[in-house]
Amino acid sequence: MTTYETMASHLETERLILRPWDESDAAEFCALLAERGKGTPEVEHIRTCIAGFLTATASTGIALLPIQRRDEGDFIGYCGLIIGRTTLEEPEIAYELFQHAHGHGYATEAAGAVLRAAIATGRTRLWSTVGTWNAPSLRVLEKLGFERDRVSMEDSGEVAWLTRSLP
Numbered sequence: 001m002t003t004y005e006t007m008a009s010h011l012e013t014e015r016l017i018l019r020p021w022d023e024s025d026a027a028e029f030c031a032l033l034a035e036r037g038k039g040t041p042e043v044e045h046i047r048t049c050i051a052g053f054l055t056a057t058a059s060t061g062i063a064l065l066p067i068q069r070r071d072e073g074d075f076i077g078y079c080g081l082i083i084g085r086t087t088l089e090e091p092e093i094a095y096e097l098f099q100h101a102h103g104h105g106y107a108t109e110a111a112g113a114v115l116r117a118a119i120a121t122g123r124t125r126l127w128s129t130v131g132t133w134n135a136p137s138l139r140v141l142e143k144l145g146f147e148r149d150r151v152s153m154e155d156s157g158e159v160a161w162l163t164r165s166l167p
């Protein structure tokens, strides 16, 4: 069995810092999930989610990390690696940003740092699964060098599977 290095939990880019979750992220994370338009989760539920992320990372060595803007110091979303629909050996990259932060290249910048962190763990392939309607997310993946592998059908609609081999 191949073993991998633990993914770094502090990543820095020109404009962003990705760092571990803190309990104080709960209110902002709750506001982010509320933007999905399916209601506002209870803050208590969010605290449980954050604790779950930390426990998962402790056992898998991969992480979803909050994204903070360097200058403003504010939380704008998260980005990282998850098992999702794939595997710990070839995990998925995932990201979600506040609407007010869209359109500035932040997702591409954060995901680029996560890609480099994935390479540093020794992994050789990443995946992403995205609704085929999600043009902005597909564009982010294209900019990062992901290529479409296949499309599957789920109850929620068509899902594109994209993959990126790592050097």
Ligand SMILES: CC(C)(COP(=O)(O)OP(=O)(O)OC[C@H]1O[C@@H](n2cnc3c(N)ncnc32)[C@H](O)[C@@H]1OP(=O)(O)O)[C@@H](O)C(=O)NCCC(=O)NCCS
Residues within 6 Å of the ligand: 095, 096, 097, 098, 101, 102, 103, 104, 105, 106, 107, 108, 109, 129, 130, 131, 134, 135, 136, 137, 139, 140
């Ligand atoms: C997907 C998401 C993270 C992108 O964040 P972002 O910071 O705006 O992304 P970037 O600015 O780095 O890149 C977005 C790209 O999509 C393009 N884009 C935006 N809307 C588009 C549209 N409707 N059609 C085609 N391209 C579009 C942008 O022009 C940009 O490409 P460019 O640099 O070539 O101009 C953000 O839209 C989001 O959080 N969405 C909700 C959550 C989500 O869908 N997560 C992904 C689940 S798989």
